[in-house]
Amino acid sequence: MIANYNGIAPKGDLILLQKLAEKLRSRSFLHVNSTKEGGGVAEILQRMIPIFQSLDIDARWETITGDAKFFDITKKIHNALQGNMETITDEMWEYHFELNKQNASTMDLDADAVIIHDPQPGPLVTFKKRGTWLWRCHIDLSNPVKDVYTRLGKYSGKYDAVIFSVARFARALKVDEFIIPPSIDPLSEKNRDLTQEEIWETAEKLNLPQDRPIILQVSRFDRFKDPTGVIEAYRMVKRYNDCVLVLAGSPATDDPEGAAVLALVEEFASSDPDIHILLLPPFSDKDINALQRMATIVLQKSLKEGFGLTVSEAMWKKKPVIGGAVGGIPLQIIHGVNGFLVNSIEGAAFRMRQLLNQPRLAQTMGERAQESVRANFLITRQARDYLAAWYASENKGATVLELT
Amino acid sequence: MASIATPFEFKQCMGILKSTGKKAKNVKELCNYIGSVSDESIFHHTYQYFLKEHVLEYTNDFAHWVGESLEERSLSEQLSNVDPYDFETIKDVRREFQNVITRYLEGSPEPREARRGDEFYFNETVTLVFPVGIWVRNLAEFLMAMKVIESGSIYYHFYEARVRVQEKVDDFSRWIAESLGNEDLAMHIRSIDPFMHNVEEIRHHIADAVEDWIRKDMERMVQSP
Numbered sequence: 001m002i003a004n005y006n007g008i009a010p011k012g013d014l015i016l017l018q019k020l021a022e023k024l025r026s027r028s029f030l031h032v033n034s035t036k037e038g039g040g041v042a043e044i045l046q047r048m049i050p051i052f053q054s055l056d057i058d059a060r061w062e063t064i065t066g067d068a069k070f071f072d073i074t075k076k077i078h079n080a081l082q083g084n085m086e087t088i089t090d091e092m093w094e095y096h097f098e099l100n101k102q103n104a105s106t107m108d109l110d111a112d113a114v115i116i117h118d119p120q121p122g123p124l125v126t127f128k129k130r131g132t133w134l135w136r137c138h139i140d141l142s143n144p145v146k147d148v149y150t151r152l153g154k155y156s157g158k159y160d161a162v163i164f165s166v167a168r169f170a171r172a173l174k175v176d177e178f179i180i181p182p183s184i185d186p187l188s189e190k191n192r193d194l195t196q197e198e199i200w201e202t203a204e205k206l207n208l209p210q211d212r213p214i215i216l217q218v219s220r221f222d223r224f225k226d227p228t229g230v231i232e233a234y235r236m237v238k239r240y241n242d243c244v245l246v247l248a249g250s251p252a253t254d255d256p257e258g259a260a261v262l263a264l265v266e267e268f269a270s271s272d273p274d275i276h277i278l279l280l281p282p283f284s285d286k287d288i289n290a291l292q293r294m295a296t297i298v299l300q301k302s303l304k305e306g307f308g309l310t311v312s313e314a315m316w317k318k319k320p321v322i323g324g325a326v327g328g329i330p331l332q333i334i335h336g337v338n339g340f341l342v343n344s345i346e347g348a349a350f351r352m353r354q355l356l357n358q359p360r361l362a363q364t365m366g367e368r369a370q371e372s373v374r375a376n377f378l379i380t381r382q383a384r385d386y387l388a389a390w391y392a393s394e395n396k397g398a399t400v401l402e403l404t
Numbered sequence: 405m406a407s408i409a410t411p412f413e414f415k416q417c418m419g420i421l422k423s424t425g426k427k428a429k430n431v432k433e434l435c436n437y438i439g440s441v442s443d444e445s446i447f448h449h450t451y452q453y454f455l456k457e458h459v460l461e462y463t464n465d466f467a468h469w470v471g472e473s474l475e476e477r478s479l480s481e482q483l484s485n486v487d488p489y490d491f492e493t494i495k496d497v498r499r500e501f502q503n504v505i506t507r508y509l510e511g512s513p514e515p516r517e518a519r520r521g522d523e524f525y526f527n528e529t530v531t532l533v534f535p536v537g538i539w540v541r542n543l544a545e546f547l548m549a550m551k552v553i554e555s556g557s558i559y560y561h562f563y564e565a566r567v568r569v570q571e572k573v574d575d576f577s578r579w580i581a582e583s584l585g586n587e588d589l590a591m592h593i594r595s596i597d598p599f600m601h602n603v604e605e606i607r608h609h610i611a612d613a614v615e616d617w618i619r620k621d622m623e624r625m626v627q628s629p
Binding site: 013016019171176179326384385401403 | 416418420421422423424425426427444520521523525527528529530531532533534535536537554556557
């Protein structure tokens, strides 16, 4: 399976991945999160677990189960960790722990290494049997609500190490903190090359015009993605450049706020026939792929962001991306080189107009964007980093590890 | 060209980044933390700066941050002028950075603070070193390899070697001198200024120097009776 990435991923990544896999061959590697569909974490794990298995690592993926009350609590925790005031009572914290305790009683947590993804299953470490346990946080923790961070922090101290997506998300903890950005799989349905027929098929299915430039944002319907801000920017651009706006998103089972935000966006769009709001079913990967390839410009105008995988997806397809200067987006976009970073609706509008009027600039940026993703944000790099974090955790104190 | 007894094995290094949890929001805090963070953190922000894909007009992360985030151009120039390879120990390197900053602060108005989210985050790396499966025995093979190896390999052998090797020279020139007996070419490679080029430019300079030497050597052989 790794051979499939020859000529796509950097050779050094593939060699190191194999060297690490040789060291960790036949050992068990468990990943736990809260949903198998919707959102970037599930998407990556779907692709990464088979890669580990193909390298003779005994990798498996489990999800915790929870009810609507549980996911409502965890969404509040998520929002609070991103700096939004939320009320989380002692009873809610207790419920969060008890659901995890119930899950621990039915799950097989026995493994040489375990990665727990995000706060939902965070308390599972309390029921650790053995092995190296790593807590992987995808959330922007740069400015959390203090009480919520403190309550959750009592779990983080029980892990052998913690993983963040971006250095600025890390906190001063007593355990090792690795910085591992997420990634995309260039061979997945979301990112593989498509024929022009496949792209047209999606355009026709979704009733999208092909005779005018398309401005696209692909995200969950979440207020931190600023969908109404995108509409405002589009309206500024529309005065001078005829174009179409597409806002496309899929629901995530662990996000109870999505429906409300979608309704808000539809109302704000005010029945403009050139604004297409698409709620795609889960696993609409090929359609999203086609949307990104048919777009002239891609936006990710987030106000808060963990990493922003859609940015790398679009960059991989050689699209110039205009991203909010938050979270992991500045890690992917080098301003003015392979995309633009903006801090306001006006900034987004300005860059949209600039790219629409300078197609050569857009093309050059897109080409650089693809090479930047190849070097830094492919799944082979992230798989390598996860194995490296595991290996380094078992060789604590070593700053240089030679692999023969 | 005759085969040689000691082939050169190309290796590559990649780092997995670790946070120290420390961040500086202004120049004074930067100076204080430079004095207290681990040796690995100083190493990462200075010696390992050249592992990055793109290099602006800076030579270390401290200068980069001071110049880009704080817009203190004069201080960033002075910090960029600190060559870590001039010093015997990391302790000496950190002391030099602190001296530069202290002198600057004594003679300048109080610099502004970084915007929230734009602070300097002190990181370090765990470096993984691995062979890339390429061995070369002579200059012709060396030239071919230079064209295909990745930038992480160039960095490991040209930059990191200076810290690893007792003589404080790069691996390439050392092999060319010791195993091939070619001191002239070795000196030429050692004269390439590591601060004035990014890794890809280093690759081209070395490849050009080797190719030039091979061509001249072939011309000498043709002209010899």
